[in-house]
Amino acid sequence: MLIDCPHCGARDLSEFSYQGDATRTRPDPASTDTKAWIDYVYNRPNPAGKHREYWQHAGGCRAHLVIERDTLNHEIRSVALARRDYNGGDAA
Amino acid sequence: MVERASPLGNDFRPGSYGDFANGADVAISEVPKAAIVEARAWPGKENALAGLVSSTCKLKLSALPNSGAANREGVCAFNIGPGRFLVSGAREALAGDIAQAVDEETGTVTDLSHGRTVLAIEGAKVEWVLAKLFALDFSNNAFPIHAGRATAHHDVFVQIQRRGEKRFELYVFRSFARAFAKSLRRAAQDVGYTIK
Numbered sequence: 261m262l263i264d265c266p267h268c269g270a271r272d273l274s275e276f277s278y279q280g281d282a283t284r285t286r287p288d289p290a291s292t293d294t295k296a297w298i299d300y301v302y303n304r305p306n307p308a309g310k311h312r313e314y315w316q317h318a319g320g321c322r323a324h325l326v327i328e329r330d331t332l333n334h335e336i337r338s339v340a341l342a343r344r345d346y347n348g349g350d351a352a
Numbered sequence: 353m354v355e356r357a358s359p360l361g362n363d364f365r366p367g368s369y370g371d372f373a374n375g376a377d378v379a380i381s382e383v384p385k386a387a388i389v390e391a392r393a394w395p396g397k398e399n400a401l402a403g404l405v406s407s408t409c410k411l412k413l414s415a416l417p418n419s420g421a422a423n424r425e426g427v428c429a430f431n432i433g434p435g436r437f438l439v440s441g442a443r444e445a446l447a448g449d450i451a452q453a454v455d456e457e458t459g460t461v462t463d464l465s466h467g468r469t470v471l472a473i474e475g476a477k478v479e480w481v482l483a484k485l486f487a488l489d490f491s492n493n494a495f496p497i498h499a500g501r502a503t504a505h506h507d508v509f510v511q512i513q514r515r516g517e518k519r520f521e522l523y524v525f526r527s528f529a530r531a532f533a534k535s536l537r538r539a540a541q542d543v544g545y546t547i548k
Contacts, residue, residue, distance in 0.1 A: 267417045267434050268502065272487040275504055319504030321417075321433035341434065343395060 261334055266341050267321045275319035282312040282326050282342075308332055314342060358382055359469055359529045364547060369537065372544030378475035380536060381548040383521055387446035388468045393435035393459040401459045405429055405437055408453040409446070413437065420498040420513055428521075430500025430513045435459070438500070438511055438523060440470065469529035471536065474519035477543040482520060484539040486510070492517065508532050 261273040281304055287296040309332055315325045324342040329335070358364070360382055368376050393401035398415035406413045411421040413429050420430025427441035439450060444465075451461040473481065479490040485505045489495060500513045508531070511523040524532045537545065 269418070271503070274487075319509065320502045321436070322502070323434050343434075 279314035370541035377477035377543035383470040386444040398435040432502040
């Protein structure tokens, strides 16, 4: 499987490491809503199909990426740098 | 500065090795670099940092992914990630010059001179040998002279710059350099190699 890193170009999967679900929204740190925190920390939807994920090009440019992957066939639909300042990615 | 001992060990010594009956097709050597520096830009300051490094080192460096540059004095630099450049040269004061030139609003400079070892591999079969270790396209079109790549061979991070038609320089963590040099030598066994 190849992932098309926005900085390096297409690279082998072995250079990348999975960093987790990119659809979660962190509750307000001051919140004491236990259910919201349990959902954020533990509960995952595990969809069959399109999924947004954080990956890191750990064996390359070391950039964090947001990848849209199909969990049924591992098709990579989009790859973007996670950092908002670079190209409209969604991480601060 | 105290002269650094080579981390490559006693068996990395000049000579011909492998299948060199019909001549060695590659040569491997350690490149003495007195200064190796990583310059990193804050987001949005990539072009400003490339400009500062360029003017300090007399290079034509750009912030484009995978790009690089070198000058006649042997100073070379290449892009190893978004807003990150690896700069090296034979002049020890280079690290200090860059650190002084890059202000805190533009980015940071880290002296890696003691943390990296640079191996050069050159010769007719250089692309063949490197392709055994890295899943990269080493052809001239895909990987032009002065361009750089950040990649890994198993767990060893390697940053590669093409320095000539048939010459590449490989930057590896110093503590992994001996093991990596052994892998490189093993990969060159079938074409025959010399250590210079």
